[in-house]
Amino acid sequence: MFDKSYTTYMTYTTHHTTHILDAAGQTPGRLASRIAVLLIGKGKRTYAPNIDAGDLVVVKNVQALRTTGRKLEQKEYRHFSGYPGGLKRVKWGTLLERNPKKLLRLAVARMLPKNKLRTPRINRLKFD
DSSP: OOOOOOOOOOOSOOOOOEEEEEOTTOOHHHHHHHHHHHHHTTTSTTOOTTSOOOOEEEEEOGGGOOOOTTHHHHOEEEEEOSSTTOEEEEEHHHHHHHOHHHHHHHHHHTTSOSSTTHHHHHHTEEEO
């Protein structure tokens, strides 16, 4: 009978605050979840799921991340190239000593929603 439609317009501009985090002695998962919430902007009063209103996050001392359990030997990251025999595997310990920034970036990226806003959000993650 009556077809109602509503349109919401955001009348404010987004301001990106810079957060500086120290990764020394912290586990990657807990740190990544904290970073993901800051990048999404869920703590802000003006949060909307379709607006990229998150903050800029700078992480220091990434090489001093702490791991628990036997993740260094057991956990691995896999990537498939699409070709037969193209499965690439990298152990957690190897990735941690070669490129700890990539390890934390992967953890954060996998905690962000898989949509168009994922790339600009992960690009606001910087390392010092």
